[in-house]
Amino acid sequence: MTAEIFSLDHQIVFYETDQTRQLTAGMLVNLFMLASQEQSNHLDLTAQKVQSMNLGWVVTQHLVTINRLPKLGEKVVIKTQAQNYNRFFCHRYFWLENQTGELLAKMHSVFVLIDQKKRKLTKVLPELVAPYGSVYTNKIEHLSEPKKPNIQPTYPAKTYRVRFMDLDGNHHVNNVHYFDWLIDAMPREFLLTHHLKAVNIRYKHEVYYGQLITSQVSVTDLGQQLISYHQILTQDLENCRAECHWEKMTTLIK
């Protein structure tokens, strides 16, 4: 049995792009999450229904691969499939294609169910995953852990206060907002001269309203390719760790 692939059409609008007129990394993940939410609505397994059971779906890891970020006005197709699950982890795949079926980006994500009151992991309920055609497995894929940044940061660390609009229905910072903290840790000159090609992001501890987070980064230059190693910290607690792969541009974005 194979899980159903759910598709959604979308056209990139200006507030999903940055000054390069390309979709931002955070918005790419928003579009993927939108497809999974639309599938949930379609199956009448809405976020509200899950919340009414005192549960919530939480992302623990995303593996993003980018061939090319779509441009302002471009028409795209977002696809998703709830692949498989074990006692605690659910694996879901996402694809972003253009209208001719060219793969622009993909993502492999791990979700867990949390008890909203205890803020603790709870066992996956088969009735919350079976409708997607997700398959139970004893041999779930293990995704690699992003490496820690060097003690010596490449760029000065930046701090951000969690804002009201960063929170989601789980009353913590939505997984997508971390992308802005990672990306903005890189200087503008870097962002205007490099393409983001891959992100491995691992969420470790929730971040709450009003907290101050620090976004740290160290960069390893491998010639044409560069790797940035990131940490999101609240004081000494590591809330999130990520690894981003970048490619030097041959032509500059205006």
Added chain:
Amino acid sequence: MTAEIFSLDHQIVFYETDQTRQLTAGMLVNLFMLASQEQSNHLDLTAQKVQSMNLGWVVTQHLVTINRLPKLGEKVVIKTQAQNYNRFFCHRYFWLENQTGELLAKMHSVFVLIDQKKRKLTKVLPELVAPYGSVYTNKIEHLSEPKKPNIQPTYPAKTYRVRFMDLDGNHHVNNVHYFDWLIDAMPREFLLTHHLKAVNIRYKHEVYYGQLITSQVSVTDLGQQLISYHQILTQDLENCRAECHWEKMTTLIK
């Protein structure tokens, strides 16, 4: 002669809402701006075309009135009309309606043309406004100036660093991002117990990449209605001033 009204259909998605599952104020303005951009594209007067003339449209003031913010999943119609202009100022109207034509929100905005290199105001070019049906007038409406906050702030001021993703094609912070700074200046408890009913926001000086801004607010409680007076400052420079009208909720958002 009356300017054409341009319409756009849209359905509210999760990343346009906050934890109240309602459209955020910033996203309301994004949707309005989207309609005006779509009209520009429709008339082949794209932002790129204006940029290629070394010009850019910049907002100097928005007057927003909100009856009700639409909910997640709600289908809406965004309408806009380029009303009239004089030598320097262009006035545009926006409306947000639900599918039965109920008015949810409206906005009256003032745009100016700037010279991208000199960063200075330039005269409105008739060829950039006539295609919208906008009418030249000697008697342009004068919008009231928001009042200054009290010297004694009601809540502690908050600082924000301008991020890469806050910038737009004019290489300054996009007018919409100021709404997040205004709204987040209010504590969460306030935002969960009050409806935003109106915003008068006046942009005075551009904010650039990497700058630290301070968001200050003082609140006057008039019983069922409250008014918050806001300033966005970079050091001693007043970049923006705004006045927000709020109504106490009779039922709490969960």
